[in-house]
Amino acid sequence: MTKYLLKGGTIATCEKGKPGVRVFKSDVLVAGTTITKIEENMAPEAGVEVIDCTDKWITPGxxxxxxxxxxxxxxxxxxxxxxxxxxxxxxxxxxxxxxxxxxxxxxxxxxxxxxxxxxxxxxxxxxxxxxxxxxxxxxxxxxxxxxxxxxxxxxxxxxxxxxxxxxxxxxxxxxxxxxxxxxxxxxxxxxxxxxxxxxxxxxxxxxxxxxxxxxxxxxxxxxxxxxxxxxxxxxxxxxxxxxxxxxxxxxxxxxxxxxxxxxxxxxxxxxxxxxxxxxxxxxxxxxxxxxxxxxxxxxxxxxxxxxxxxxxxxxxxxxxxxxxxxxxxxxxxxxxIGTVEVGKRADLLVFDTNTPNLGGAADPVTGVVFHAGSEDVETVFVDGEMVKKNGKLVRSWGPVAMELRKHADAIRERWSANKLEGEWKKWWDTFGSPVW
Structure with a gap:
């Protein structure tokens, strides 16, 4: 079973039935697919990969x-x-x-x-x-x-x-x-x-x-x-x-x-x-x-x-x-899912706060909502599996991008903007403005 210890981060999470967002410092232990422990100053165990989350925010996915x-x-x-x-x-x-x-x-x-x-x-x-x-x-x-x-x-x-x-x-x-x-x-x-x-x-x-x-x-x-x-x-x-x-x-x-x-x-x-x-x-x-x-x-x-x-x-x-x-x-x-709580599936994000977008921000809630972007999401877990690490997808994106471009270009060649505009004009000239 893969285990991760997210150590020293600031957690921001909603709680069921409670207003607002709870923000607190703690470590998070992930074992397999699940968040198994949340408490401060946990000692790393053998076989656990430690992720230093100092100056980082931990939120639900x-x-x-x-x-x-x-x-x-x-x-x-x-x-x-x-x-x-x-x-x-x-x-x-x-x-x-x-x-x-x-x-x-x-x-x-x-x-x-x-x-x-x-x-x-x-x-x-x-x-x-x-x-x-x-x-x-x-x-x-x-x-x-x-x-x-x-x-x-x-x-x-x-x-x-x-x-x-x-x-x-x-x-x-x-x-x-x-x-x-x-x-x-x-x-x-x-x-x-x-x-x-x-x-x-x-x-x-x-x-x-x-x-x-x-x-x-x-x-x-x-x-x-x-x-x-x-x-x-x-x-x-x-x-x-x-x-x-x-x-x-x-x-x-x-x-x-x-x-x-x-x-x-x-x-x-x-x-x-x-x-x-x-x-x-x-x-x-x-x-x-x-x-x-x-x-x-x-x-x-x-x-x-x-x-x-x-x-x-x-x-x-x-x-x-x-x-x-x-x-x-x-x-x-x-x-x-949806919160950072013991017993929940480990769908988690780790934000790097020393980026140009987030540098100097103290509140993870306003920081995430108003200042953050994908480049600030350093780590992503789904079901306890790390799918983004050090700001990059674990799955190689390059080959996907090349194939995506090939197929996208083929679609645009078959259905050019001018051709589609012609279809729209034909409809408009026949039926006029649609009414909601």
């Missing part, structure tokens, strides 16, 4: 509650698109409109495989140790097998107590006859799907799941626009929200709502969403959500000529929680 991992093979292609453009230019097969079958429906199994492998490694590099992968490139069984093989190869944790557990990504639950969809979702659960993930852009998407009798604690929705009715359904059912602030703002999904979810008592975590559009880190998601929420509050104060508050309504600890324990609870994994 980040939990991403909504990500399309394979889309790393299309990185940078979609950054300036509205969601409406995406539906025409690069839809998944189940979202294909009319006769449009563009990029995603045309991907090869090899392209999906390298995108998934690169996307998982990107997450690990950024300290994201657990992912909910809403996979929608299962064009054939070969595509599905390729993505699963790449996921297993990467070493990332996808959702559950094993490294990788299968769930169901299912969005079609509308129309006159939902009975076949209900039967399908129930069959997936009966077959062992531990989680059912869906997109929910408006109230009707959430209430449709409720009306079909399918909403439950195993449903974290990529929810972007719930209002009155949907909030009540989410809270009463125990379902969660995988919020993706950067994507929501940029593509026209609606305003970021993760902190509103916390205020309403709805389980919520953060996600990177489409990594063809956004970076794969949680730092940007935390900052975007926090500053947008603060800005919305400040704008309301100005417009209504209200008195200035004594302090900001939301703080760094709130979004730190969303990215760690909040995400774990959203995925029903709060008993396994």
């Amino acid at each position: 980040f939990v991403d509650t909504h990500r399309h991992v394979f889309m790393a093979v299309m990185r940078g292609n979609h950054c300036d698109w509205l969601l409406t453009e995406y539906f025409i230019k690069s839809p998944a097969r189940h979202l294909t409109v009319a006769l449009y079958r563009t990029v995603q429906g045309d991907l090869t199994p090899d392209e999906v495989r390298i995108g998934t492998l690169a996307g998982c490694l990107d997450a690990l590099h950024n300290g994201v140790t657990t992912l909910l992968d809403h996979f929608h490139a299962a064009n054939t069984r070969a595509h599905l097998d390729a993505a699963l093989a790449a996921t297993l190869e990467s070493g990332a944790r996808l959702r559950a107590d094993g490294r990788v557990t299968l769930g169901l990504a299912y969005d079609v639950l509308r129309g006159a006859d939902v009975a076949p969809h209900v039967e399908f979702v129930r069959a997936a659960r009966a077959a062992g799907a531990r989680i059912v993930t869906a997109h929910a852009l408006v109230d009707e998407h959430v209430t449709a799941w409720r009306d079909a009798g399918l909403i439950g604690t195993d449903v974290p929705a990529g929810a972007r626009g719930p209002r009155g009715a949907a909030w009540k359904v989410l809270k009463e059912s125990g379902a969660g929200i995988g919020a993706t602030p950067v994507d929501e703002l940029g593509m026209g999904h609606g305003n970021p709502l993760a902190l509103e979810a916390l205020a309403r008592g709805v389980k919520c975590g953060l996600g990177a969403d489409a990594v063809s559009i956004n970076g794969g880190d949680m730092f940007t998601q935390m900052r975007t959500q926090l500053q947008w929420s603060r800005g919305a509050t400040h704008e309301n104060i100005r417009q209504n000529k209200l008195a200035l508050p004594y302090k900001n309504e939301w703080n760094s600890a709130d979004v730190f929680r969303l990215a760690t324990l909040g995400g774990a609870e959203c995925l029903n994994m709060g008993d396994l």
Whole structure:
């Protein structure tokens, strides 16, 4: 059994049922997959690898509650698109409109495989140790097998107590006859799907799941626009929200709502969403959500000529929680990951505070939320396995990058920007502006 002693670090962790973030100095002993002891001044035992964490921060690994991992093979292609453009230019097969079958429906199994492998490694590099992968490139069984093989190869944790557990990504639950969809979702659960993930852009998407009798604690929705009715359904059912602030703002999904979810008592975590559009880190998601929420509050104060508050309504600890324990609870994994506690799985990050980004910072919570980046994540553990060491992935990235570039270039050659713009213009000229 491999053992590590993380010695002399400053730990920052949320605690179940308690507000804020606890910050304290201690050593952490990892044995096999588990955190087995947390106390100061532990003496190293024989056979234990000691990691000097003096001037370093130890935090839980980040939990991403909504990500399309394979889309790393299309990185940078979609950054300036509205969601409406995406539906025409690069839809998944189940979202294909009319006769449009563009990029995603045309991907090869090899392209999906390298995108998934690169996307998982990107997450690990950024300290994201657990992912909910809403996979929608299962064009054939070969595509599905390729993505699963790449996921297993990467070493990332996808959702559950094993490294990788299968769930169901299912969005079609509308129309006159939902009975076949209900039967399908129930069959997936009966077959062992531990989680059912869906997109929910408006109230009707959430209430449709409720009306079909399918909403439950195993449903974290990529929810972007719930209002009155949907909030009540989410809270009463125990379902969660995988919020993706950067994507929501940029593509026209609606305003970021993760902190509103916390205020309403709805389980919520953060996600990177489409990594063809956004970076794969949680730092940007935390900052975007926090500053947008603060800005919305400040704008309301100005417009209504209200008195200035004594302090900001939301703080760094709130979004730190969303990215760690909040995400774990959203995925029903709060008993396994999301905190630095004895008995939890050893999904841990070690931050070097002597970097240009963090030098001089004293508080790990504000430091991680406002100043840190992937380059400051020195060490990453998943299930007690070291997957990033001395600031570099243990898995060699060079060959992955070369293959990723080859396949990404091939996709861009088949589907040039001009060709996709032509598809979008054809749709626009025929049907006009879509209405939400």
